[in-house]
Amino acid sequence: MKKKLIALAAVGALIAGLAGCSSAPATSGGDAPAAKDLKDLVVGFAQVGAESGWRTANTKDIQDSFKEAGIELKFSDAQQKQENQIKAIRSYIQQKVDYIAFSPVVETGWDAVLNEAKAAGIPVILTDRAVDSKDESLYKTFLGSDFVAEGKKAGEWAKTEFADADSVKVVQLEGTTGAAPAIDRAEGFADVIKGDKKFDIVASQTGDFTRAGGRQVMEALLKSQPHIDLVYSHNDDMGLGAIEAIEAAGLTPGKDIKIITVDAVHDGMQALADGKINFIVECSPLLGKQLIDVIKTLNEGGTVEKRIVTEETTFTQEQAAEALPDRKY
Secondary structure (H helix, E strand, C coil): CCCHHHHHHHHHHHHHHHHCCCCCCHHHHHCCCCCCCCHHHEEEECCCCCHHHHHHHHHHHHHHHHHHHCCCCEEEECCCCCCHHHHHHHHHHCCCCCCCCCCCCCCCCCCCHHHHHHCCCCCCCEEECCCCCCCCHHHHHEEEEHHHHHHHHHHHHHHHHHCCCCEEEEEEEEEECCHHHHHHHHHHHHHHHHCCCCCEEEEEEEECCHHHHHHHHHHHHCCCCCCCCEEEEECCCHHHHHHHHHHHCCCCCCCCCCEEEECHHHHHHHHHHHHCCCCCCCCHHHCCHHHHHHHHHHCCCCCCEEEECCCCCCCCCHHHHHHHHCCCC
């Protein structure tokens, strides 16, 4: 407790020392501006798109959470194009919204527009995906999953499942090129299996997080690779597409070729319960209430952690069958 009090005092002193160069509006006596009523707040949200069941559930949860909280939400769908998100963010800046939240299509290329938001005094919150920027002052917090940890969970299951195998040929279905979950899920998986020489990633291609993309890539890989033991898909939708391709080739998904996916949306969980997927690492899309909590805290003059990680689990076939009846997405 003593350490916490000292830390809080230090933070308070630092804030006081920096008050003269703050981008927040000046107030009499140097006090922070008074909190607004929630009904008076306006938040702009720039969504990636609707590329998957996960994203659809994420959008619905965010919209429902803002409606329940009574906060006005301006929403845009970038259709998986970074230029559309940048355009939307600039529009929110022009509209002088109180907060901007978005899930970046890719990690890089955001400094210019985020500096514009900072200059306008509009706090930015990252949801689901992070940005690759050396200037962490450009956003208040990142709210979402630990994608590297997700990849590691997938790798650990693979090592256990194939413990007695002499050789494991792996194909990886990557998410959107340059997107944080695609980069980190690949990294986490690779970190776990790199010390085990039996694992060989014979192919790794992007399916752009879509079911159609997963099927198309898997169809090509089944023709180019003489033997595949394991498919590691960066999301459920690509995995479901891979199942279609595997079945069309006369093979049995989950048996002839084992499959690991990430997300745990309803369709993926059903495929797991049916034995067509073998293991799913959860990545919850239900971030709406946590986003509201972050905005409430900032609106009241409070501070938030720079990284807020959601708590998630994993599912086997039996666990999926048990969880499905109460699944919210």
